[in-house]
Amino acid sequence: MTTEAPILAIDRLTMRFGGIVAVNELSFTAGRRQITALIGPNGAGKTTVFNCITGFYRPSSGVMQLVHDDGAAFRLDRLHDFRICKYAKVARTFQNIRLFPGMTALENLMVAQHNTLMRASGFSLLGLLGAPSFRAAERAAIDFARHWLERIGLTERADDAAGNLPYGDQRRLEIARAMCARPALLCLDEPAAGLNANESAALSELLLSIRDDVGTSILLIEHDMSVVMEISDHIVVLDHGVKIADGAPRAVRDDPKVVAAYLGADEEDAAQVMEGGA
């Protein structure tokens, strides 16, 4: 465990939809260069929290502060929409994969570098004229994309349409696409959903390497307990929009409140599943 200041600090975040309180006074922090998992039963408000962090929802109240390595601080509750990714450098993936299916894997990764390339292309003017500076920037972008394709083992399929890739490859490509936006914080919404055991293991390895080699902090929502317990440095448990536990994986796993809430009323069955998952 490091003693670095957390990358993301959420303070009393509340999100209301009409009369429904989806997230209620939620406070937690995500450690720098750590993997923080957000877990909870279905409908606990995990994705709502994600949508608030990544600018798809504007929170009803609360403060979300993100601090970059260089000390630059961003109030995510005041930024909105694309600005969260562009300025605060928070990238995300989606529960139901949202690649650009008609574009190739490589193109998907190029779109993710839009803002860098847009500046290099002089907002299209220099690019239209074929300026050497833009060509260099584009080559660098392709190299960066190639680097990520290698990392996820998809170099061979770089020129295939993303919609044609197998499900597991699409999941990894979406993560690579988010990483091509060079995020400080990577938010993953159920990255292991629908993956088999082998693919889950490969995913865990990829996420650990993103944390250790790239140094990107990760916030993830996940139902697959084997993945969560294996890679998380820190777990936050939500139920009905309220935080019910927060701590190291082992402590959270043994917390009776978590076991009860997470897997329904029957504590013994629940405990068994949690053990099995770990």
Place this chain on the structure above:
Amino acid sequence: MAFILKKAAISALVALGLFFLMIGIRTEAGSSGQLIYWTRFGELAAMVGAVFAGSIVIELLRRWIGPVGGVELPAGVRATFATLGRLLAPALLIFALLVPVIFYKERYLLDLGILVLTYVMLGWGLNIVVGLAGLLDLGYVAFYAVGAYSYALLAQSPLPLPHLVDGFPFVAFSMEQLGPWAFWVLLPVSGLLAALWGVILGFPVLRLRGDYLAIVTLAFGEIIRLVILNWQDLTGGPNGISGIPRPTVFGIPLTPGEHGFAAMIGVPFSPTHRLVFLFYLILALALLTNWATIRLRRLPIGRAWEAMREDEVACRALGINITTTKLSAFAIGAMFGGFAGAFFATRQGFISPESFTFQESALVLAIVVLGGMGSQLGVALAAIAMIGGFELFRGLDQFRMLVFGGVMVLLMIWRPRGLIGHRAPTVFLQKRTEISSSLVKEGHG
């Protein structure tokens, strides 16, 4: 067999419902204004019977031929087709360049060529908005009109121009003094004004998608036309504007006088010179549109357009500003429409609101859809087929529209994603592939 009969019976029933009033009862106004009507049940029965029989024949044919697209061509044939496909675009370009040489004597064909190229250009311009950015625009003719009227009005207005530099060819104190340079100065101005209107349309429709966007753009096209029609003081209303300056070969007029282009190069004057010049002018403008589109597609802005068509939410999550991306697509598409409009005005010498009806928008959109959304070559082929084909069927008189509609329906059955139905990636690592149209999204607005 029972299925076929059932299907034919349903078709016949639909036909009966449709034709009962249209064919079954004939109405006419009598001599003193009263309604006279008589029944034509014989014709109605014949029509319904024809539909019944036709439906059986089509269904049998379908069984006999098998499912559409199920036939795999042998590799050799496919390779030949691929080579032909690659050669098609350069061959078309060379042919286009040679048209005025081959058909120098055929004024009608030259005129038709100019018309086709105008629609190719409009199709390419709209392709940016509809094909790349996935924004369904039913009011594209508005920008064509803005371009045409901008040129026509500015070229004849007494507006003072700033004095630039002495002796510089563009120096003039009023637009009228631009003289032979009017077209060349006002062409970019018309394009920019159309782009401005593209942005003005873009702002209110930013949040609209799909059908709603289509309706608002359609209304926008009509609003522009109605304003032109009713603002008599400025636009001359339904009388239009005449006496629009003709184009010049970079300042040299195409006139019979001693300062004319013919005298300059020492050949006898012929009115065909202007046609040939107009042909090359619109060819150049269309190729400029094509070049810009191909180039833009490979730039981040073009990729953002296509990504927006594929998935707008994912774009936002990747830090792409949807507002500016949409507005830029509208503006650039509109700009090329404006260029085409200015060309139209200078070619005709006279414009009126009648040239900018919804039918034009629909025709250009049909060209884009028929060509295969996003495909440059497809749009060019579709423009040739639509405009050229329309002329081809001229001999069929009143059945022209019927044949034309039938051909369109057949084409959409065989090639539902347009003539060229695949997408070429903008960048590749190892090999250039083609993406099947079934994966490519059409956009939601």
